[in-house]
Amino acid sequence: MNYNVSASDLQTRVSTDLVWNSPSITQYPIDKNGKIITNASNFNQTTGYTYFINFTLYRSPFNNVQLQPFVSLSNINDYYVTFSLNQIVAPSPPISGSIIVNFNGSLLNIPGNSTSLYPYFTNPGLDRGFYTEIDGSNLENHYYLIKFSGLINCPQMTLQTNGLSGGVGQPLVQIKELIHSSNNLYYDPIPNEMLFSLSKLCFFF
Amino acid sequence: MEAYKAYFKPPYTGNYRFYLASDDNGELWLSNVTNSSNISYLNKIAYHYSWTPYAMPYYYDTERSSYISLVAGQYYLMNVFRNQYTGGSNLWIGVEVPYSNSTPLQTFSVQKINITYNPIREVQQLTINNYKSVSQFSIVLRQLDSNGYNLLI
Numbered sequence: 528m529n530y531n532v533s534a535s536d537l538q539t540r541v542s543t544d545l546v547w548n549s550p551s552i553t554q555y556p557i558d559k560n561g562k563i564i565t566n567a568s569n570f571n572q573t574t575g576y577t578y579f580i581n582f583t584l585y586r587s588p589f590n591n592v593q594l595q596p597f598v599s600l601s602n603i604n605d606y607y608v609t610f611s612l613n614q615i616v617a618p619s620p621p622i623s624g625s626i627i628v629n630f631n632g633s634l635l636n637i638p639g640n641s642t643s644l645y646p647y648f649t650n651p652g653l654d655r656g657f658y659t660e661i662d663g664s665n666l667e668n669h670y671y672l673i674k675f676s677g678l679i680n681c682p683q684m685t686l687q688t689n690g691l692s693g694g695v696g697q698p699l700v701q702i703k704e705l706i707h708s709s710n711n712l713y714y715d716p717i718p719n720e721m722l723f724s725l726s727k728l729c730f731f732f
Numbered sequence: 733m734e735a736y737k738a739y740f741k742p743p744y745t746g747n748y749r750f751y752l753a754s755d756d757n758g759e760l761w762l763s764n765v766t767n768s769s770n771i772s773y774l775n776k777i778a779y780h781y782s783w784t785p786y787a788m789p790y791y792y793d794t795e796r797s798s799y800i801s802l803v804a805g806q807y808y809l810m811n812v813f814r815n816q817y818t819g820g821s822n823l824w825i826g827v828e829v830p831y832s833n834s835t836p837l838q839t840f841s842v843q844k845i846n847i848t849y850n851p852i853r854e855v856q857q858l859t860i861n862n863y864k865s866v867s868q869f870s871i872v873l874r875q876l877d878s879n880g881y882n883l884l885i
Contacts, residue, residue, distance in 0.1 A: 706842040715824065
């Protein structure tokens with residue numbers, strides 16, 4: 528590479544090969560002493576560049592990637608080349624701690640980095656319960672979906688205690704009921720008695 | 733794209749809700765006119781634009797219809813569309829039938845725990861200075877993860 532590789536070129540290479548969330552990179556010219564040149568009239572003294580790499584990927588509960596690359600020179604024909612790589616801002620650690628959820632009078636202690644909720648929903652009053660968990664596309668949030676069967680007028684979970692930590696401020700926990708239980712019948716799949724093909728119904732077409 | 737067509741015949745008069753889950757994206761359409769094959773009466777009642785795990789029609793709010801008033805014994809044209817791009821493949825449709833005498837085992841509730849995390853993002857400063865010459869050179873960036881990833885730039 529040349530000493531003046533552009534920020535966009537560097538960003539493309541880094542985002543393609545190192546992380547899947549593209550970092551934003553800003554580039555500043557420097558003089559022979561390594562100082563950033565801010566006065567446009569001195570740009571003719573540029574001998575190199577410094578790049579600030581702002582990673583958008585960070586350490587989440589499900590992706591504890593070590594974002595600590597280092598730089599070494601190879602194929603050097605010119606010993607005057609100098610380089611450095613410094614970590615200006617350290618990334619957040621993964622979420623730690625747990626939340627306590629009140630469900631039907633039972634207090635469930637759920638770690639914030641859980642990848643399975645099965646162990647926490649073993650209430651004998653339930654016929655079954657299952658969940659899924661999703662990382663948000665930007666890894667800034669994740670959620671669990673819990674399906675409860677076997678409880679008519681199923682009570683809604685409530686947050687008893689938020690003991691999570693990590694990042695700026697305290698992680699936010701929200702609990703929402705997406706589908707309320709009812710007395711209706713539920714079929715999956717739809718039974719044959721309710722579905723008819725076109726051939727069976729040609730009498731009215 | 734796959735397309736399926738059938739007629740739904742409600743066993744009771746009342747409010748029905750339909751559920752759709754598919755991989756990849758899908759749409760569920762239902763006629764608002766009985767005993768007709770005319771597709772111009774179809775209304776899109778549930779859909780999603782991305783894949784959904786099997787039998788989980790609550791990934792997205794649009795995967796379940798609003799409650800629709802239907803008349804017992806009538807035939808309602810139903811169309812289903814599904815796209816398949818890569819990876820897994822499935823199509824799943826459910827219906828909630830109004831019936832007041834059902835047992836608790838025939839109903840369910842879906843609840844969501846959402847955790848939002850405001851992270852501090854990492855910033856690194858890379859400086860390259862070639863103050864005597866502009867000759868070509870290479871550097872290696874290495875990501876210190878379990879893969880020992882190397883990147884030549």
